[in-house]
Amino acid sequence: MRFKKELDFVHLSKFFYVFSIVLTIMGLVFLAFLGLNYSVDFKAGSNVDTALSKNVTVEEVRSAIGGVGVPHEPSITMGEKRINIRYEQELNDNQSEALKAAITKLDDKASFEINTVDTEMAKELAKNAIYAVLISCLGIIVYVSIRFEWRFAVAAIVALMHDAFMVVAIFSIFRLEVDLTFIIAVLTIIGYSINDTIVIFDRIRENLRFGKQKTYEDLKVLVNKSVSQTLLRSIYTAFTVFIAAFFLLVLGGESIKMFSLAMVIGLLFGAYSSIFIASPLWLLLKKRQKPAVNNNPAKV
Incomplete structure (x- = not known):
């Protein structure tokens, strides 16, 4: 399904970039001076x-x-x-x-x-949590690079790291407690984010094969068209998962509250990162490949 009138998602992405950059800076400041509010899972x-x-x-x-x-x-x-x-x-x-x-x-x-x-176990848990996130990101980069191309891989990893860091930033700013379930939520958000991004990238690649893009404006129209064609699917998927996570937060027990809250926050950011972060970033990287775009527009 698609909208009859396509929006200029590439243009709108500028506002989302500004919002994300501001929140990223705030998160970095809070992390630098206050760090995260670790639960007993990560400290003795x-x-x-x-x-x-x-x-x-x-x-x-x-x-x-x-x-x-x-x-x-x-x-x-x-x-x-x-x-x-x-x-x-x-x-x-x-x-x-x-x-x-x-x-x-x-x-x-x-x-x-x-x-x-104990202290040693807490340090080991924190270290393993970081390794888990980094290894998952590395695996995604390799997969997307093979399945698509390196520009898609870069855009995808920026989008999913954006979603993960936004959750970390919110938890740092509001001093919310970080426990083991929080790490599980971050890894789940990464998986959800890359899945939604791949759907849009796959449509971009398909439209590239059958289109004749000679200029940057042609590519911009193609990206807007591809996002428009997959937008309702992205909205329905995000809304369905959000409702489940929201009711887990409201009705779930105390032990999964931070997991549910991290999921709700991550889903909100993930709902727009695939559309307004990943796709426009791929377009920006592709713009610098002018000779390749002009000579062989169908190559991805």
Whole structure:
């Protein structure tokens, strides 16, 4: 499906470029000075997830666990009949048992899950998370370069890195907690982003084969036409996945809240990056290949 009147997506992309550049600069500033708000998954400490049979207040929880013997105040997150308590230091066996006993006084039907991460394990998890993102990006570059051409690969990797970094920037700016589910969300967003981008690139390549592009304006018209032909498909796909992620955020448990939020943010940015970032960037790279465009327009 396509719109009867094609929009000038290449021209509109200038506004999205400005928006993305501004947000990127803000994200870099916050990352440089404040970094990310890592959860206990990426730093030494203990995470206590408790399921209750009734709701309690934060004040009741703090008062109950005050005599556990841990010198630093924990961060407490309340959910529907759930408590999540995070300590920046590892709890020993005595402290863990004292904590369980204190909360059991509030609710004798409480159940516990205590996860402890030491310093070395935290560093290893952070390093492996970075490797996972880099390796996935490298694999995408190789695939797109073979399947299409290097200009498509460059444009695709810029678009997916844009989507991933926008999520990281938002989490840094608003000091949202980064845990292991956040990394899973970023990798999922990368996969979604490249899938949507490949659909548009495939249509551009198909139109190149049957068109006669002699000038930059011809290529611009071709890009606008290709995006227009795939736009409804992109919108429907993005909206469907967004609805699922949104209801996971609203109705899901505390343990997947950051995953759901990262997905929602990533899908919003991914919805426009394939259209207004990747395709115009390919056009810009192709513009510098004037002899190839003029002599053999069908070659991609």
